[in-house]
Amino acid sequence: MHSENRIGIFLCNCKKVLSKKVSFKELLAYFKDYKDVEYIEENNYLCNMNTAKELEKRIKDNKLNRVIIAACSPQLKGTFFKNIISESGINYNLISFVNLREQCAMLFSEEGSATRNAINLIESSIRRTIKQEPIKIKTTMIRQSVLVIGGGLAGLQTALNLSKLYYRVILVERNNQLGGYLKTDYFFEGKNVNYKELISKKIEEIIKNNRIIILNQAELIELEGFVGDFKATIKVSNMNKKNEIKYLNIGAIVLSTGCQNYLPADKYGISLSSKVQKLSQLADIINKKKESLNNINSICFISGIISDDQRLQGETLLKLSLKLAEEHKIQVYILCKNVFVAQDGLEELYQNARSKGVLFLKYNKESPRIDFKKDINKIEVSLYDPLLGVDLSNRGKKITISCDLLALEELIIPSTGTKELSEILQITTDGDGFYQQGNISLQPVFTNRKGIFTVGSCRGLKSVVQTVDDSAMVSLEIHNLLKEKRIQYKLDGAVVDDDKCILCLTCLRTCPHKAIQLVKNIDPNQTRIVINGLACERCGLCVSHCPANAIVLPRYKNSQIFAEII
Amino acid sequence: MKGNKKNDFTPKITIFCCENSAYRAADMAGTLGLIIPEGVKIISLPCAGRLEEVHVLNALEEGADGVMVLGCLKDSCKFLNGDTRTKKKIDFLKETLSDIGIEKSRVDFFNISPNMGVKFSELVVEMNEKLIEMGPLLARKKNPRGRS
Numbered sequence: 139m140h141s142e143n144r145i146g147i148f149l150c151n152c153k154k155v156l157s158k159k160v161s162f163k164e165l166l167a168y169f170k171d172y173k174d175v176e177y178i179e180e181n182n183y184l185c186n187m188n189t190a191k192e193l194e195k196r197i198k199d200n201k202l203n204r205v206i207i208a209a210c211s212p213q214l215k216g217t218f219f220k221n222i223i224s225e226s227g228i229n230y231n232l233i234s235f236v237n238l239r240e241q242c243a244m245l246f247s248e249e250g251s252a253t254r255n256a257i258n259l260i261e262s263s264i265r266r267t268i269k270q271e272p273i274k275i276k277t278t279m280i281r282q283s284v285l286v287i288g289g290g291l292a293g294l295q296t297a298l299n300l301s302k303l304y305y306r307v308i309l310v311e312r313n314n315q316l317g318g319y320l321k322t323d324y325f326f327e328g329k330n331v332n333y334k335e336l337i338s339k340k341i342e343e344i345i346k347n348n349r350i351i352i353l354n355q356a357e358l359i360e361l362e363g364f365v366g367d368f369k370a371t372i373k374v375s376n377m378n379k380k381n382e383i384k385y386l387n388i389g390a391i392v393l394s395t396g397c398q399n400y401l402p403a404d405k406y407g408i409s410l411s412s413k414v415q416k417l418s419q420l421a422d423i424i425n426k427k428k429e430s431l432n433n434i435n436s437i438c439f440i441s442g443i444i445s446d447d448q449r450l451q452g453e454t455l456l457k458l459s460l461k462l463a464e465e466h467k468i469q470v471y472i473l474c475k476n477v478f479v480a481q482d483g484l485e486e487l488y489q490n491a492r493s494k495g496v497l498f499l500k501y502n503k504e505s506p507r508i509d510f511k512k513d514i515n516k517i518e519v520s521l522y523d524p525l526l527g528v529d530l531s532n533r534g535k536k537i538t539i540s541c542d543l544l545a546l547e548e549l550i551i552p553s554t555g556t557k558e559l560s561e562i563l564q565i566t567t568d569g570d571g572f573y574q575q576g577n578i579s580l581q582p583v584f585t586n587r588k589g590i591f592t593v594g595s596c597r598g599l600k601s602v603v604q605t606v607d608d609s610a611m612v613s614l615e616i617h618n619l620l621k622e623k624r625i626q627y628k629l630d631g632a633v634v635d636d637d638k639c640i641l642c643l644t645c646l647r648t649c650p651h652k653a654i655q656l657v658k659n660i661d662p663n664q665t666r667i668v669i670n671g672l673a674c675e676r677c678g679l680c681v682s683h684c685p686a687n688a689i690v691l692p693r694y695k696n697s698q699i700f701a702e703i704i
Numbered sequence: 705m706k707g708n709k710k711n712d713f714t715p716k717i718t719i720f721c722c723e724n725s726a727y728r729a730a731d732m733a734g735t736l737g738l739i740i741p742e743g744v745k746i747i748s749l750p751c752a753g754r755l756e757e758v759h760v761l762n763a764l765e766e767g768a769d770g771v772m773v774l775g776c777l778k779d780s781c782k783f784l785n786g787d788t789r790t791k792k793k794i795d796f797l798k799e800t801l802s803d804i805g806i807e808k809s810r811v812d813f814f815n816i817s818p819n820m821g822v823k824f825s826e827l828v829v830e831m832n833e834k835l836i837e838m839g840p841l842l843a844r845k846k847n848p849r850g851r852s
Binding site: 211213214237239240241243244245246247248251254255258259262566577586648650651675676677678679681682683691693694696699700702703704 | 718727728730731732733734735737738739740742744745746747749750751753754755756758759762763766767768780782783784785786789793
């Protein structure tokens with residue numbers, strides 16, 4: 139079966155730069171009569187398009203079946219060479235690279251040492267390339283529909299974007315109405331936009347759209363399958379309390395479950411009353427029961443005790459205080475550690491608030507002391523401001539404020555059910571319970587499972603603008619994944635050898651991407667482990683952890699690594 | 705450098721590099737013109753997590769005096785926990801090696817990110833000095849097929 143190995147080596151001296159360190163004459167002489175090497179040549183400038191085209195001719199003339207490119211780092215030009223050489227009929231896995239520039243010529247000092255290393259590297263590459271086998275390409279169908287979980291702004295916007303890209307969208311919402319967090323009175327008008335109008339426009343648009351199916355009062359209860367072919371089970375509860383179970387086949391999933399407010403009252407050391415209110419409660423009062431603000435002269439906001447970075451809470455706080463100062467002529471004090479204005483429009487809002495008479499007071503480590511003065515029906519708050527001067531104990535100047543109402547900043551936590559959903563979907567969450575994002579700058583909307591994306595505040599609080607941007611990004615990523623009905627992928631993912639597998643399920647536990655599945659059968663001998671080629675990210679963790687050595691990663695087999703080690 | 709007996713020995717170091725971080729760091733070290741000692745061999749892996757204990761042992765058996773495994777920085781592995789899993793493996797391996805009388809510090813795991821070219825060369829030079837002090841590894845095959 140094994141035909142003769144005919145290896146071609148193409149050296150590149152990178153416009154004679156490498157010739158200073160590596161003696162190419164020596165290399166040519168050494169490998170001329172080397173076993174299995176059919177052809178070797180030195181090039182001046184291999185990545186030039188014309189030279190690269192000539193490679194094809196050389197390969198055909200010499201009937202080469204394996205190629206080694208000894209040039210710059212494969213990280214730079216690897217795909218370029220692979221694409222060009224694959225056209226001449228050589229499987230991409232039979233093309234090997236030797237990092238002659240970065241990791242040989244430039245990394246070793248003397249001329250002799252670089253040449254010796256080059257010989258060593260090419261030798262091991264020859265040994266390795268003989269062990270490599272061609273890798274086939276497989277085609278599978280991808281389902282052209284998307285499941286969006288959560289009907290807040292993020293979910294609605296993503297569903298609209300996707301429907302414009304001609305995908306069928308199923309929107310699942312737990313409550314009986316769409317709109318989510320933005321429908322509550324907590325949000326105030328933006329600079330030029332009224333958020334409530336914005337959301338009701340979107341809802342109207344969604345209901346009219348016939349590519350979007352809305353399932354109210356529905357929840358995902360089970361998920362099977364992998365990217366491109368998820369099988370989701372959805373429970374829909376009706377008005378007459380009859381639960382309906384729906385089975386859907388979908389290509390990708392978007393999570394837009396959002397976040398919620400939570401007040402850890404124990405951290406403040408006081409309990410809520412008519413005089414002490416949450417920020418969101420106060421917002422409710424301003425929007426609905428304006429008359430109750432009539433006999434209030436001063437309000438004190440406390441921020442920064444529960445969390446240091448509450449940028450977006452800061453936005454609400456500034457807007458709220460501005461509204462109180464402008465419309466109701468109430469004296470507002472804001473006690474904070476730092477004012478966060480690192481966002482579009484916040485600096486202006488801060489300046490505006492100051493000019494309208496809102497007072498900002500800074501405290502350091504020591505939290506403000508709160509006293510209830512029952513005789514005068516007021517609350518006294520005292521703090522040490524380090525900016526206004528320093529007293530003997532070096533704590534800052536002591537300031538006491540008496541106010542009628544106290545408003546406390548809340549913590550943002552993931553919405554209820556996030557944990558349960560993450561268990562159903564088998565995706566990881568971070569320390570605060572939000573969904574874990576991928577690489578923070580390269581793959582922010584990805585989760586650890588391929589085909590499942592997150593959008594909006596379910597990965598930490600996002601502003602309206604950020605959420606809309608985020609949903610555009612998710613839509614593009616999904617379009618990238620689903621744009622072709624038939625997707626081609628290389629069969630170089632991990633493969634299980636059923637004869638060796640002892641069903642210990644170690645790989646099932648190890649796989650960070652949950653690409654491994656236990657396929658059960660009534661006959662226990664037929665039960666086996668299957669790795670999904672599309673969901674597998676080719677990291678090789680399962681391979682190294684398999685106690686029975688039953689899993690193989692075709693591009694990094696043990697035999698190949700051993701051949702390179704020597 | 706001739707004449708001094710200690711300096712006649714050039715240690716052979718095998719470095720297993722994660723393709724996503726350490727391999728790029730090595731590329732960067734080259735681009736920056738940093739110089740590393742001669743007997744270094746870099747082998748790339750898709751993730752440090754692909755490494756098995758047997759690869760390290762094989763490298764030692766076939767001629768390497770020291771083995772370095774370089775993975776991503778903590779919590780920034782593309783595959784979530786490849787680096788921590790490998791660190792555990794290497795820690796275990798070190799104990800096993802010391803049980804059979806081989807110095808622990810011949811094998812080590814380091815975290816590195818793709819832009820740490822300088823750190824890469826520093827680590828290699830440090831390892832080289834350590835190995836020169838320790839001398840060649842004597843416990844190995846009679847006729848290693850390894851590098852001459």
